[in-house]
Amino acid sequence: MNAHNAVRWDDADPSQLPYWRRNVVAGGPAGGIIATAAVDEANGRIHFSTAPGSNPFAPQQPTVHTLDMQTGAILWQNTAETNADASFASTSAIPGVVFVGGARSGPLRFYDAAIGAKLGSIPIAFVLASPPAVVDGHVILGGGIGQASDDPMDPANIVSHIPSDVTALCVTHTLACDADQDGADFPDDCDDNDPARNPSARELPDDGIDQDCDFFDASSRDLCLQGGSAHQDRRDIDAVRAAMEGACPCGDFDGSPGHKRGDYRRCVRGAIQSAIGAGTLRGRCKSQLLQATCGRPDTVICCEEWWRRKIARVAHGARRRARAAPPGRGRSRPGRPTVPTRTARSSPSRRRRRPRRRAQPPAR
Ligand SMILES: [Ca+2]
Numbered sequence: 001m002n003a004h005n006a007v008r009w010d011d012a013d014p015s016q017l018p019y020w021r022r023n024v025v026a027g028g029p030a031g032g033i034i035a036t037a038a039v040d041e042a043n044g045r046i047h048f049s050t051a052p053g054s055n056p057f058a059p060q061q062p063t064v065h066t067l068d069m070q071t072g073a074i075l076w077q078n079t080a081e082t083n084a085d086a087s088f089a090s091t092s093a094i095p096g097v098v099f100v101g102g103a104r105s106g107p108l109r110f111y112d113a114a115i116g117a118k119l120g121s122i123p124i125a126f127v128l129a130s131p132p133a134v135v136d137g138h139v140i141l142g143g144g145i146g147q148a149s150d151d152p153m154d155p156a157n158i159v160s161h162i163p164s165d166v167t168a169l170c171v172t173h174t175l176a177c178d179a180d181q182d183g184a185d186f187p188d189d190c191d192d193n194d195p196a197r198n199p200s201a202r203e204l205p206d207d208g209i210d211q212d213c214d215f216f217d218a219s220s221r222d223l224c225l226q227g228g229s230a231h232q233d234r235r236d237i238d239a240v241r242a243a244m245e246g247a248c249p250c251g252d253f254d255g256s257p258g259h260k261r262g263d264y265r266r267c268v269r270g271a272i273q274s275a276i277g278a279g280t281l282r283g284r285c286k287s288q289l290l291q292a293t294c295g296r297p298d299t300v301i302c303c304e305e306w307w308r309r310k311i312a313r314v315a316h317g318a319r320r321r322a323r324a325a326p327p328g329r330g331r332s333r334p335g336r337p338t339v340p341t342r343t344a345r346s347s348p349s350r351r352r353r354r355p356r357r358r359a360q361p362p363a364r
């Protein structure tokens with residue numbers, strides 16, 4: 001209710017409106033209030049910004065204002081800022097925060113809606129041309145200033161035809177926010193302030209840093225697909241397998257002449273070696289890539305890695321012992337090694353027993 005003429009701001013008879021006036025800057029053809037204001041009815045406040053006037057580099061001050069909705073009294077202005085930028089866009093507000101764009105530069109500024117303290121600013125690559133829209137925790141911004149005309153030499157006309165991206169800002173460490181712009185959102189990104197750390201980053205061993213967000217640092221002593229190297233190894237193996245399949249489709253190696261196991265191994269050798277040489281595959285994972293039925297379609301690949309390594313060790317030991325045995329003293333072909341089992345034990349009757357020692361009396 002206006003104290004002077006008893007007219008409400010939403011009175012059915014608008015003939016007495018406006019019921020208050022307030023001059024905040026000098027105004028003029030390129031100055032004054034820019035676009036629409038943000039109205040906070042709950043708290044009776046009107047937030048708005050002003051255009052620069054004739055000189056964008058020395059704009060009419062102050063440039064951000066909050067008035068009492070009922071009386072038009074100035075509640076706060078951004079007088080604490082030195083040569084504060086003006087605005088070329090409407091002002092937006094949410095409970096507690098006022099958003100204002102710029103006129104000569106890109107930063108989006110935000111102010112405490114109650115007292116006008118500047119809370120901060122975010123650099124953006126364009127001058128704001130529309131009011132910031134706040135949706136689900138994101139601040140959506142549109143750029144692109146200028147004035148379309150028929151004059152092809154008019155700078156305002158030229159810039160008005162330059163496409164401008166829409167930009168969305170979010171609050172760091174809130175859901176779906178990718179603060180470091182590395183393509184991974186919080187909380188999947190274990191360090192949303194460091195683009196070198198995210199689930200797709202390459203894990204570097206022995207540096208005490210978990211680059212790929214699997215909670216572990218890799219060790220150069222890790223076996224393939226084990227320890228802190230497991231996550232990176234899996235991605236590397238999958239990538240090399242895809243390259244191998246592209247260069248040497250497994251289906252082409254059906255065991256027929258020219259398409260046997262050896263032919264397949266020769267074919268994929270380049271893809272594997274180039275990955276190892278480029279540092280995108282650890283040499284310890286090479287054997288993983290060669291476990292395939294390509295070129296030997298009737299073979300069954302054993303699913304137990306432990307058994308595969310155990311058999312290889314037994315076979316290697318048998319060959320070494322056979323080579324070391326002197327000629328003519330029972331040297332024989334190592335043959336197929338016997339697969340040991342964890343539960344197998346030698347028979348007690350064939351076990352060599354050590355004689356028990358009897359306790360001796362202490363020497364006097
Ligand atoms: Ca991120």
Ligand SMILES: [Ca+2]
Pocket residue numbers: 203204205206207208209210211216217218
């Ligand atoms: Ca690391």
Ligand SMILES: [Ca+2]
Pocket residue numbers: 203209210211212213214215216217218228231
């Ligand atoms: Ca890691």
